[in-house]
């Protein structure tokens with residue numbers, strides 16, 4: 478019988494190095510562990526819904542905050558079947574942002590936290606979440622804030638606060654393991670830590686069923 482794939486998620490504010498670490502862990506799982514792996518990211522800007530989100534992020538359009546929130550959530554729901562198919566076929570997925578980004582960014586705008594979380598319930602649940610963190614000032618100094626809508630220091634601080642006070646290791650993320658990773662270190666040091674956590678945990682996780690966000 479094929480073992481199911483794992484759903485590994487990276488979360489954190491902008492510019493903490495998530496995409497680099499998604500790539501590094503994907504390489505590790507396929508080249509070192511020799512397991513099937515695919516990386517995904519949200520928003521998935523390639524779908525029609527993703528294109529509307531992309532226009533908003535690039536300041537080309539304005540939208541009601543709740544309508545936008547629901548589009549981000551829809552962009553995950555439209556991926557649900559393919560995520561489950563990958564996992565059930567034994568492919569590990571390494572995902573750059575998911576429901577927790579959805580909640581943190583929208584709640585940071587002042588939208589009710591529980592309302593934000595409600596439309597995520599029922600989506601496939603990540604097995605392991607790496608939360609990359611560093612001071613907001615240090616993240617800003619990394620430059621290359623690409624001019625996208627949310628890349629402003631004060632807003633980034635609010636998002637970080639929501640993650641750390643209301644999401645990381647909180648009851649509504651129950652049964653999912655959060656690993657808090659100090660992202661203000663050399664890339665290799667971070668990726669080695671993440672790979673060794675994966676190596677020590679993946680066998681245990683494979684034997685548990687795929688969960689749902691609740």
Ligand code: TMP
Pocket residue numbers: 491519520534549550574575576578579580582583625627628
């Ligand atoms: P990216 O920079 O990882 O491509 O993500 C684009 C922006 O969208 C980023 O600032 C985080 C934000 N975002 C939300 O506001 N809600 C969501 O559900 C997701 C996945 C991302």
Ligand code: MG
Pocket residue numbers: 491492625
């Ligand atoms: Mg970004």
